[in-house]
Amino acid sequence: MTTDNPGAQIDMSVWQGRSDPEDGEKGLHWHQKILPADQANEGGIMLLGFACDEGVSRNKGRTGAYQAPVEIRKALANLAWHHSEPVYDGGNICCNDGNLELAQHRLGEDVCRALRQRHKVIVFGGGHEVAWGSFQGIGNYLIQKQHVISSENNQLPSETNTKSAPRIGIINFDAHFDLRNPPTGQQSEQGSSGTPFHQVARFCELQSWPFKYACLGLNRAGNTQALYEKADRLGVYYKDDTELTYANLANTIDALKTFIEGCDHLYLTIDIDVFPAAVAPGVSAPAARGVSPDIIEQLLAPVLEAKNRHGASKILVADLAEFNPRFDIDNQTARLAARLAWTIARAIR
Template identity: 40%
Template sequence: MEYWNGRIDEEEGENGLRWHQKVQTYDGSQAVALIGFACDAGVARNKGRTGAAQGPDALRQSLSGLPVFGSVPADAGNIVCHGDDLENARQRYTQSLLHMMVHGTFPIGIGGGHEIAYASGRALYQAYPQKTVGIINIDPHLDLRIDSRPGSGTPFRELADDCAQSGRPFHYLCLGVSKFANTQSLFNRADKLNVRMIYDTELLTQPWETTARRIDDFCAQADVIYLTIDSDCIAGNPAVSAPAALGLPLHLIETAVRQIFSSQKVRIADVAEYNPRYDRDAQGARMVSRLIATITEEVGKTFS
């Protein structure tokens, strides 16, 4: 809780409160909770810029100053990856998410590298063994890489492998895919796995009604949904492992988030890859904090 501090406007009373004045330590009773995945191992294995392990605590400091509108998520602390022990950290993170969902809590993960996605996806598959799970990733990268060891570029291929082994369908939609940020082998694998894609150029040029219809069509095929956002999808965000050459404007990402939540099927969400080491004037922190606040607001609408 040491990171939850900031400005206090005593003269403004109850309507002048900020997140740091309302946040509580998670005790299993709250409806929504943040949980950090303080991990750089996957990014390092993927040969990216490390520093995302400091992301969760830096984002807490940024979130502290947000004004309170409605409820504020509780804080469930961090799962910390020590050194290169990624596999153990992911397992502990999955178990923490399962514990939260069993207690009726909606988890909002804050990374950490995008290796968080494998742990989050596994948690949802395990929490709903008889349900059809849909994965929506807002990201220039497909993250379907084959590698000798898991990392930030492999999570959705790993989840696809798990589904194949267990006989479950693999439903994956990637929004904002960049043609120039994925190799041909990744696109070939996406085709083989029947991955749905909406390219960044499509999102930027087609009418929103077209995008909304494609999102709704995907959501209709799933019983429960996992939403994950790689913060390198945000246009102009410097504070990431692999900055996007094009990216998406923040308002468009927020619109997509609201459209996805309108399905009322989202049961877990996270934002990955925020790297404070490369932030400038806390620009990236503000962008990601706004996304987390948007997700929190949408969770409140869905489960109110």
């Protein structure tokens, strides 16, 4: 199994850190085990980077997330290795020319390819426009699977699509819905970091798939009434940051488990601005309140523990968005993003 990915830029030089040879195989760190994607000979975890500021710029935010994929890798490189299966670096898709739509399409192709090769995928954004690229990859992968099933059963693809529409649960830890409508009055609609789940909802509508979206950690002061009304129309499960407290934690976890049980697959996306600015200063839109890491960690647990009927993780793809190294302090936010990636990777393989 090899990965042919000429579009992505792979730089293994960022994977550096300490060595503890006196501890042998049990003293290894990520930088000593990570492999480039062209050495992917068995299923594992594929890391992809989406170096992009264009969506944040279009959404009138402060830019700087372009450098996030490299900085997350640097912070992850020195963390302890606790895996039995391989992890591969598939490089970065870079949006250097303002053509966000092409960059998202290319990311979708890379995600789809990695899923076909039986990898789990973790993507390092970039702004939250990364989500539309990640979901394109999931959607195209599942459409291709449907076509294979149709061929095997001598059915038309449309018949299979109607009978077995995949239930993809999107779980977004975020201070914002990111359900904005693209600006009107242009020749073609342009997405941004604020529109990815609107675009996902439209994709699901066109495919006659259910739109299953849970958004946890919302800052009500940062989301208009129109967005809350739209979320209600679309049947979104959501919780504000003020509701994510220890007093409500058990009920929220039960509701989240019910949501997960109704899903065949999961797409986990974490916008780092869901955390308080004191914990995550390096983000595009810092949170005045946010949700504490220990609450997020407990809410993540049922997501990471969810298994399908084959005993594998329900998570197909996870991504991290909106880390902005330009505004980080002492690599604090980079370390948080790396720890989240470490936790996710350990759970899904």
